[in-house]
Amino acid sequence: MKASKLALLASTTLLVAYPAFVCQAQDATVATERFLALDLNKDDVISRYEYDSDAAFAMMDHDRNGRISAEELQAILGPQDHAGVSASERIIGSDIDSDGALSDSELRRSLSFRFQWLDRNDDGNVDLAELRAGLGVPMIGGK
Template structure:
């Protein structure tokens, strides 16, 4: 088994849908709790997650199912399944990170969203996430700022 697959899926969970529950065919790969998510991201096992562990150069390719260099709500639905009660839809999640308002995510928009997520979670600003910081932000989606 490719050992980076669970890490990529965990990153997808963090960057696109931090609070999205695991289901469908990705149920075993997606982290359902903050602790599982943290452990999946902490690739060097040092008990903290830095920005390079939080991001993934392969993330965009994993989410871009049709390989057109754009991530759509349909592609997110195909990976994560239908919207759960009380959670934002895939289209809402796209809108949150969609800098140019075209209804799709580019690699740059996805990376920028990941950087914003990391900064939001890094409560003490030390450039690392510890488990407590991960738990404090787990399940809280980023709210888009007005354009």
């Protein structure tokens, strides 16, 4: 009887923990892909120049119209849970001309703030661990 209860407990634990494990693995993969795309000189850190670069804008501007829409930003952010801040809501804070999308200059301004927030150790670079820690996390408050 005890063995069957232990087996039931173990299988229930796996069912509950597996989705969280899969989400963490997916987040790690997404962070790694973004990191590799932005680390232009392949020195294992993303400098402010690399983060605030044409590569960052091109990675987001899927339709190549020179603007980042909420849909394009959402594609970068990935699925949002119901409690999370939507891409449209994220754009509002950076959309200076209130046209519902981010221009190159609006995005670069926002990226500059985001880079500073991601650079937790203030060394002027973002490493993979810092990018993973900040992936999908809205900037609220300071460091």
